[in-house]
Amino acid sequence: MIHLSQISKSMQRHPFHLVDPSPWPFVASLSALSCAIGGVMYMHAYINGSLVFLSGFVMLLTTMFVWWRDVIRESMFEGHHTGIVQRGLRYGVILFIVSEVFFFAFFWAFFHSSLAPTVEIGLTWPPKGIHVLNPWEIPFLNTLILLLSGCTVTWCHHAIVANFRNQAILSLFLTILLAIIFTSLQVYEYRMADFRLSDGIYGSTFYMATGFHGFHVLIGTISLFICLLRLLRYQLTQEHHFGFESAAWYWHFVDVVWLFLFVSIYWWGGA
Incomplete structure (x- = not known):
């Protein structure tokens, strides 16, 4: 059975990349919040402050890995990074x-x-x-x-x-x-x-x-x-x-x- 998103992509008539829904922005936000809270707890000598910080940091590194993996997959194997998309990414890096x-x-x-x-x-x-x-x-x-x-x-x-x-x-x-x-x-x-x-x-x-x-x-x-x-x-x-x-x-x-x-x-x- 063909998924609706596959049909929409096959009928796409513009060179832009409409990103699929992803959990990684939400997970990355939670990880960064855990790092911040854990860091403050550690600096103020709260119990398990270092554990909260390390947990958030490991989760953040994992999220970075899988998120960038998805971006590479979109570029290399799915062909979403057209010339216009690459130009937009360059503007983002410049900013x-x-x-x-x-x-x-x-x-x-x-x-x-x-x-x-x-x-x-x-x-x-x-x-x-x-x-x-x-x-x-x-x-x-x-x-x-x-x-x-x-x-x-x-x-x-x-x-x-x-x-x-x-x-x-x-x-x-x-x-x-x-x-x-x-x-x-x-x-x-x-x-x-x-x-x-x-x-x-x-x-x-x-x-x-x-x-x-x-x-x-x-x-x-x-x-x-x-x-x-x-x-x-x-x-x-x-x-x-x-x-x-x-x-x-x-x-x-x-x-x-x-x-x-x-x-x-x-x-x-x-x-």
């Missing part, structure tokens, strides 16, 4: 990256304290007792690594468009390797630093800005790794590789933010 401009709040906090140091921190910047990191050691090396990763991810994009499969796999693997090296050096830098998050305004602004950027690097690395798995399974083609495009745009955004971090916080802020 998401633009919304990340709120990252400027961390720079604002840093400049607010550094341009007009108060009496509480000794009218000087960096505050007395803070031994800042040398910007021309690990930070500069990480800058070169991220810029190189931006080149390799662009190489991968051109290789996919030109249908050079081996080059695409190699360049994407190099991008992920460089991302892992960057994160490892960032962790090593944190371990070697003489100050911590609790060491006044310098420590809090430094670790919030660089740590939040590191979180973005981690998310971008996971996205690129998933793209590598899809590339190996022949799921990224010349015409349909929006998943990689979105990850590549996100990675370039991470590169640009790091340049601002290096110049303002590592170099100028520690001078």
Whole structure:
């Protein structure tokens, strides 16, 4: 017996994708709510607060997996991602990256304290007792690594468009390797630093800005790794590789933010 939705799709006369009803938005909302409630309970030392948070987090990760699986299925096997649909998805990713401009709040906090140091921190910047990191050691090396990763991810994009499969796999693997090296050096830098998050305004602004950027690097690395798995399974083609495009745009955004971090916080802020 033919389902009514199948009949309607076969008679569809427009290039847009009318999404089927899905439980995942509702489940994702409940998972996020559980994470928030569990996090607050844990911070206030409520019993089983950590359990509520972990349950919501695991449920959220599971929802992300099955939801993205459905999106890949709609794109690869059901043919719903037409040119117009892909254009709309690109607009969505652009708006998401633009919304990340709120990252400027961390720079604002840093400049607010550094341009007009108060009496509480000794009218000087960096505050007395803070031994800042040398910007021309690990930070500069990480800058070169991220810029190189931006080149390799662009190489991968051109290789996919030109249908050079081996080059695409190699360049994407190099991008992920460089991302892992960057994160490892960032962790090593944190371990070697003489100050911590609790060491006044310098420590809090430094670790919030660089740590939040590191979180973005981690998310971008996971996205690129998933793209590598899809590339190996022949799921990224010349015409349909929006998943990689979105990850590549996100990675370039991470590169640009790091340049601002290096110049303002590592170099100028520690001078």
